[in-house]
Amino acid sequence: MKKHLLLFIFFIVTSVAIAQEAASVLGVVINSESKEPLENVNIVNLNQVIGTATNNKGAFEISAKVNDTLHFSYLGFKSIKVRVTNDWLKFGSANIELTELALALEEVVLTELKLTGYLEVDIKQVPVINDNYQYAISGLPSTGYEAGKKSTISKVIGSIFNPADFLHRMFGKKPNEMRKLKKMKQDDEIRNLLASRFDREMLTVLLNVDRVDLDEIVSQCNYSKNFIQTANDLQILDAISECYEEYKVLNRNK
Structure with a gap:
């Protein structure tokens, strides 16, 4: 009788645990x-x-x-x-x-270009939009994302051998948040959500960092300012994830 009672209690506890899970x-x-x-x-x-x-x-x-x-x-x-x-x-x-927010448009400043009519002269007045190389990220289109001139690996190596480096501090002190990167990349709902957003809000919430630190992480991974400003949230996610994976490999061999 006692054995049956224990089995019954075990069944109830297990059922409750499964139900909660x-x-x-x-x-x-x-x-x-x-x-x-x-x-x-x-x-x-x-x-x-x-x-x-x-x-x-x-x-x-x-x-x-x-x-x-x-x-x-x-x-x-x-x-x-x-x-x-x-x-x-x-x-x-x-x-x-x-609750609905009150939206306000930011002021846009237009700079007038004084053209001379000579192509060789006028073309020098056009601001450079992007002079960066492309950096491919696995799992995403092969056209790649724009990055700086140095490789991500060389930047990460610098972070490992310099304890004061921002990347080392961020990745080292937030292992739990950084482990979420893999889960985020595997969830189609989250990927679709991030692909349509540019506000970084979801990333900062999930990774438990503020916007300034998030931009700094991407910058220290050697992505260009132009990429940081124009990439959607999914591209930023994959950029950080790629950099973090390199960081883990190199830090393991430190």
């Missing part, structure tokens, strides 16, 4: 003012590094456990983080409200 939360994202549902809101579980988006009715479902943090972002609205609770998992769907 496979749990998911449901919800509807709405405009806080109009109460209208918002379609294609980006939702990322920051703990499990998986993503999804709301449907045309604002509804979503995403895998989550208690205390996981969900990040909600939508163009023109303030992004928010929501903690998953026992009540949410137990009682079902929840309404998530996003």
Whole structure:
């Protein structure tokens, strides 16, 4: 009898653990003012590094456990983080409200070019847009991304042998965040999300760095200023990931 009781308790505990592991939360994202549902809101579980988006009715479902943090972002609205609770998992769907932001256009300054009519003279007045080489990243189109003149490997070697180097400090002190890179690259929802964004918000949240440090990481990996300014978030992700993989290999042999 005692043996059967222990087996029963083990079965219950195991079932609860499996249920918690496979749990998911449901919800509807709405405009806080109009109460209208918002379609294609980006939702990322920051703990499990998986993503999804709301449907045309604002509804979503995403895998989550208690205390996981969900990040909600939508163009023109303030992004928010929501903690998953026992009540949410137990009682079902929840309404998530996003607040609209006031958008302002940045001032654009136009510089007049005084042309002479002579091609050889006038062409020298045209500002150089890009004088960088291309750097290919595995898994993405072979046309490659623009980078600086020195190789990424040589830059990473410098970071390893110089303890004060920014890359060494960032990669060395944030191993957990950097391990998320692999998960981020494997999740199609997150990749699709990052491919359409240029604001770096999702990257800074997932990697737990601010925008300045994120740009500095890419710069120290020897990518050009032009690349940093024009690349989408997916390209930035793969640039950092490639650099980090080189860093791990070289640091292992240090």
